[in-house]
Amino acid sequence: MASGGVDVYRHRILTEVAGEIGETCNLTVPEGSQILYVDRVEAEWPFGVQLPVGSRVPLHCTASGELYLGSLPESRRRKLLNSLPLDVYTLQTITNRETLSAEIEAIRRDKVGLDNEEFVAGMVAAAVSIMDGRGCTAAMLAVHAPVIRMDMAKLRAQIPLLRRAAKRIS
Numbered sequence: 001m002a003s004g005g006v007d008v009y010r011h012r013i014l015t016e017v018a019g020e021i022g023e024t025c026n027l028t029v030p031e032g033s034q035i036l037y038v039d040r041v042e043a044e045w046p047f048g049v050q051l052p053v054g055s056r057v058p059l060h061c062t063a064s065g066e067l068y069l070g071s072l073p074e075s076r077r078r079k080l081l082n083s084l085p086l087d088v089y090t091l092q093t094i095t096n097r098e099t100l101s102a103e104i105e106a107i108r109r110d111k112v113g114l115d116n117e118e119f120v121a122g123m124v125a126a127a128v129s130i131m132d133g134r135g136c137t138a139a140m141l142a143v144h145a146p147v148i149r150m151d152m153a154k155l156r157a158q159i160p161l162l163r164r165a166a167k168r169i170s
Helices: 004-020 064-071 076-085 097-110 152-156 159-170
Strands: 025-029 034-041 056-058 115-116 123-131 137-146
Touching: 004 025, 004 034, 004 137, 004 159, 025 064, 034 064, 034 097, 056 064, 064 076, 064 097, 064 115, 064 123, 064 137, 076 097, 115 137, 123 152, 123 159, 137 159
Parallel strands: none
Antiparallel strands: 025 034, 025 137, 034 056, 115 123, 123 137
């Protein structure tokens, strides 16, 4: 991602989205077989999930990671999926490659990554793509929240807002 004024602009958008949704917003990028947090605005609640800038999370069980996998050309996606260790993080983590492939196909259709307590028990997340000048996924804009404050239906209702913000960042 660019630096200087663009970072301030991007962070301001994240701040606006986090304020409107009332939950933590993140900007992530793919890094090898993981997702890297490059910007973040925390929710102003006492209970949340701490994944500071610089954190790395797996591809197979995070909203941003699954969205990134869904953005890849089929041959590259298949190769990466076959090489990933599908470690278990919660009872909801998908560890079967066929099931994960089907999930990623749905993500390709809907263009939204969702994490329904797959990475952290008690946390849900949604991610949308931030596109580069060629129309490829360059980064992901995500929101996550504890399920005590936001269920999947409420989270899905935030997707239009996330998409508008991602377009502004693109």
